Amino acid sequence: DAKTTQPPSMDCAEGRAANLPCNHSTISGNEYVYWYRQIHSQGPQYIIHGLKNNETNEMASLIITEDRKSSTLILPHATLRDTAVYYCIVRAEYGNKLVFGAGTILRVKS
Amino acid sequence: NAGVTQTPKFQVLKTGQSMTLQCAQDMNHEYMSWYRQDPGMGLRLIHYSVGAGITDQGEVPNGYNVSRSTTEDFPLRLLSAAPSQTSVYFCASSRFWQRASDTQYFGPGTRLTVL
Numbered sequence: 001d002a003k004t005t006q007p008p009s010m011d012c013a014e015g016r017a018a019n020l021p022c023n024h025s026t027i028s029g030n031e032y033v034y035w036y037r038q039i040h041s042q043g044p045q046y047i048i049h050g051l052k053n054n055e056t057n058e059m060a061s062l063i064i065t066e067d068r069k070s071s072t073l074i075l076p077h078a079t080l081r082d083t084a085v086y087y088c089i090v091r092a093e094y095g096n097k098l099v100f101g102a103g104t105i106l107r108v109k110s
Numbered sequence: 111n112a113g114v115t116q117t118p119k120f121q122v123l124k125t126g127q128s129m130t131l132q133c134a135q136d137m138n139h140e141y142m143s144w145y146r147q148d149p150g151m152g153l154r155l156i157h158y159s160v161g162a163g164i165t166d167q168g169e170v171p172n173g174y175n176v177s178r179s180t181t182e183d184f185p186l187r188l189l190s191a192a193p194s195q196t197s198v199y200f201c202a203s204s205r206f207w208q209r210a211s212d213t214q215y216f217g218p219g220t221r222l223t224v225l
Binding site: 034044045046049087098102103 | 114145151152153154155158168198200202213214215216217218219
């Protein structure tokens, strides 16, 4: 599985968009980009995933660059409850193994 | 659906004791797995199962056993607890084991302390 690089921490003002970057320069053509988050030692929560195209759901948007070497998770209107550790994971096409890195600690401040 | 459930929520053991962490899902998922998370670190895969009767090792399997006699249950057994096994344990499941487009759902975790 391709390795990912994320900033260790970020701050965001409540109500503003939170943009969390992730580098995955060694990603291969059949690997997906997944985002999970973990709120204060709870179980990780699935946010969104994508292969090539940008994706949007009720929680967030995922922007993947054309060369697929990086991506950005966007929380459009961050709230205090979005304070969490966000994990960017690249996952092989076959098999379910998730490899978690250290993630990005997002602090949403009022 | 209850989703993925884990019991107990908290457990304290003495070195050398054995115990079983329970995990169950009611979504008819093929794939189930166990992770551990040490303080300040990401999750590491212990064991996983792609269906009833089939299990395999993950990244850190030593000191743990698993079995999958039913689709719903995937217990994790600590054979002889050691302080190094103090951690938070998460169980996860997904519908299919082969498809990377399938999402995994995590349980609330079991916080284990070994004295």
